[in-house]
Amino acid sequence: MNHEYDGPHGSAQGHFSDxxxxxxxxxxxxxxxxxxxxxxxxxxxxxxxxxxxxSSYFRAFPYDYNIFRGVNLSAxxxxxxxxxxxxxxxxxxxxxxxxLNRTQIEGSGRLPPLKVQWLEDDSxxxxxxxxxxxIGFSIEPKDRESSWYLVANRNLDEVSVSGTLDLSGxxxxxxxLLSFVLANT
Numbered sequence: 003m004n005h006e007y008d009g010p011h012g013s014a015q016g017h018f019s020d021x022x023x024x025x026x027x028x029x030x031x032x033x034x035x036x037x038x039x040x041x042x043x044x045x046x047x048x049x050x051x052x053x054x055x056x057s058s059y060f061r062a063f064p065y066d067y068n069i070f071r072g073v074n075l076s077a078x079x080x081x082x083x084x085x086x087x088x089x090x091x092x093x094x095x096x097x098x099x100x101x102l103n104r105t106q107i108e109g110s111g112r113l114p115p116l117k118v119q120w121l122e123d124d125s126x127x128x129x130x131x132x133x134x135x136x137i138g139f140s141i142e143p144k145d146r147e148s149s150w151y152l153v154a155n156r157n158l159d160e161v162s163v164s165g166t167l168d169l170s171g172x173x174x175x176x177x178x179l180l181s182f183v184l185a186n187t
Contacts, residue, residue, distance in 0.1 A: 069100070069130065071115045080120045082143070089118065089126045089141050092169060099176040103184075110184050132187060134158050137179055145169050152179065158186060 070093065080086040093116075100107060107113065117129045126141040135154035142148045151164035168175070 069113050069116050070097070073116055073118050075118070079118075080126055082120075082124055085120075085124065085126055085141060085143060088145065088169065089128070092139065092141060092167075092172065093118075093128070095172050096176050099173055099180060103177070103180055106184055107180075110187055113183075113187070130183070132183070135161070135182075135186065137183070139167060141167075141169075150175065150179075152182065154186075 073093065075086055075090055075093075077083070077086065080089060114131055117127075117131065119127050119129075121127055124143050128139045128141070130137045134157045135152060138151045140149045146166070148167040148169055149164060150167045152161065154161040
């Protein structure tokens with residue numbers, strides 16, 4: 003199925019057939035329409051945005067919900083210091099969104115860890131890979147070239163959406179992507 007998307011976070015179109023080549027049953031939770039991800043504006047301050055009271059993610063969640071387990075942002079893994087700092091800041095924003103939504107996350111079961119990889123073109127790719135879909139963020143040396151994507155296999159209608167990543171305020175997008183995760187895991 004082809005999808006087109008034009009929203010405040012960018013434009014995208016495309017087709018994605020299958021992530022891992024396997025079939026599985028649909029989630030018992032209602033699927034959140036992926037086209038809504040980029041346009042939905044969280045109205046509940048408890049589910050989006052920064053909070054001065056957000057405690058450390060690592061203390062707020064047990065291992066099964068700690069998606070940062072295994073993330074290594076050392077100089078040996080990401081040699082570009084500025085890119086390492088930008089990636090760390092982005093993950094910190096993600097951490098705040100997860101902490102603010104910890105009650106909903108704890109009911110979701112085990113969450114897979116993020117995969118962070120420095121690429122030879124001097125960008126950092128962060129992926130969150132699930133059975134039926136994956137979410138990715140590409141942090142580029144030029145912030146305005148950074149992007150995000152969500153692709154799903156046929157179990158979720160082969161959704162494919164992407165856009166530019168606003169590194170100055172990604173919390174709304176991250177909240178929307180988290181809503182998709184929780185509705186489809």
